[in-house]
Amino acid sequence: MSCLFCKIAAGEIPAQVVHADADLIAFRDISPVAPTHILLIPREHIPTVNHLEAHHAELVGKLYLRAGELAERLGFADNGYRLVMNANRDGGQTVFHIHLHLLAGRAMQWPPG
Numbered sequence: 001m002s003c004l005f006c007k008i009a010a011g012e013i014p015a016q017v018v019h020a021d022a023d024l025i026a027f028r029d030i031s032p033v034a035p036t037h038i039l040l041i042p043r044e045h046i047p048t049v050n051h052l053e054a055h056h057a058e059l060v061g062k063l064y065l066r067a068g069e070l071a072e073r074l075g076f077a078d079n080g081y082r083l084v085m086n087a088n089r090d091g092g093q094t095v096f097h098i099h100l101h102l103l104a105g106r107a108m109q110w111p112p113g
Contacts, residue, residue, distance in 0.1 A: 005097035009043045019070060023062055026070060026102075035105025036076065040067055047096040049087040063100045076104040084112075 007013040008027065015027035018038055029037040040063045046052060052060065064083065071077040081104035086092040 003045055003097050004095055005039075005041045005099060006045050009041060018074075019066060023059060024066060026066060029101070034082075034103040034108075036074065036081075036103065038067075038070060038102040040070075040100040040102060041097060046098045048093065049085060049098060052098070060098075067100055067102045070102060071104065074104075080104070080108070082108045082112075 004013065008015045009025050015025075017025060017027045019026040019040075022043070024040055024042050026038050026040040029039050042059050042063065044059065046056065067081075067083055068077070071081050081102060084101040084103065085098065086101075
């Protein structure tokens with residue numbers, strides 16, 4: 001498979017992993033846009049949000065729950081953080097494997113870009 005994130009999840013490409021379990025992996029973004037920028041991805045290859053099906057609800061929920069746990073563990077839950085999941089090119093998605101951005105360490109602006 002040629003998917004960058006599938007290769008990271010399989011351990012074929014190194015990453016700064018902050019969490020891994022049977023369903024997902026979380027690692028530091030190589031091009032961070034905030035002092036803390038972590039990507040959470042399911043191990044299952046799902047190209048975009050448009051490809052999600054009802055049976056993925058629990059998996060997507062796990063991404064968000066794990067993001068909150070990481071925010072707590074890394075010490076920025078109380079100050080705040082942003083969670084973003086982009087969909088397709090106009091939405092800012094550049095790697096076509098769904099992923100949740102966990103951004104923290106600075107005040108976030110609104111609207112975002």
